[in-house]
Amino acid sequence: MSSSIGQRVLIGAFLAALFLPFASSSAEPPNPAEDEVRQASDAFYAALNRMFTGDMGPMSEVWSHASDITDMGPFGGRLVGWKEVGAEFEREAKMKLGGKVEARDVLVRVGGDLGYTLCVEHGENMSADGKPVTVDHRATNIFRREAGKWKLIHHHTDISEALQKASHPEKH
Numbered sequence: 001m002s003s004s005i006g007q008r009v010l011i012g013a014f015l016a017a018l019f020l021p022f023a024s025s026s027a028e029p030p031n032p033a034e035d036e037v038r039q040a041s042d043a044f045y046a047a048l049n050r051m052f053t054g055d056m057g058p059m060s061e062v063w064s065h066a067s068d069i070t071d072m073g074p075f076g077g078r079l080v081g082w083k084e085v086g087a088e089f090e091r092e093a094k095m096k097l098g099g100k101v102e103a104r105d106v107l108v109r110v111g112g113d114l115g116y117t118l119c120v121e122h123g124e125n126m127s128a129d130g131k132p133v134t135v136d137h138r139a140t141n142i143f144r145r146e147a148g149k150w151k152l153i154h155h156h157t158d159i160s161e162a163l164q165k166a167s168h169p170e171k172h
Helices: 002-023 032-051 057-062 081-095 161-167
Strands: 070-072 100-111 114-126 132-146 149-157
Touching (some): 032 057, 032 114, 032 132, 070 081
Parallel strands (some): 070 149
Antiparallel strands (some): 114 132, 132 149
């Protein structure tokens, strides 16, 4: 009888050791840097929406002003350095496209002083002639910690023919 009890205890201990790790939470511990990058991403989309009203100030705050930053937005092309990126956002701010874009299904990853987000940008802008233009495309944003703050250094979205036509009607 004692060997039977011993076997049961041994089997119970084995099963507990096997399944106990699955009983605990599978969520990873919170990463403060990921929270900071998520906040930087939220600040970028808030700045983007302010830019749609003509206010360029917040957009200038969230971006790095370094010469190595890049932007490949929904209008196509590739911009390098703050001089080009900032000038494009200034041009877009003057268009006052209105509307609102939000980041959905956001994934955040961080390693050292670099972090990135993957998301779907969803919302609506207005064309130059006042017609609504749906925004619904994938986006990648890369952030770098500069002087203790997360700054955007790269923004890349799918190309949007609708936004291209809305922003450059003379070309289409």
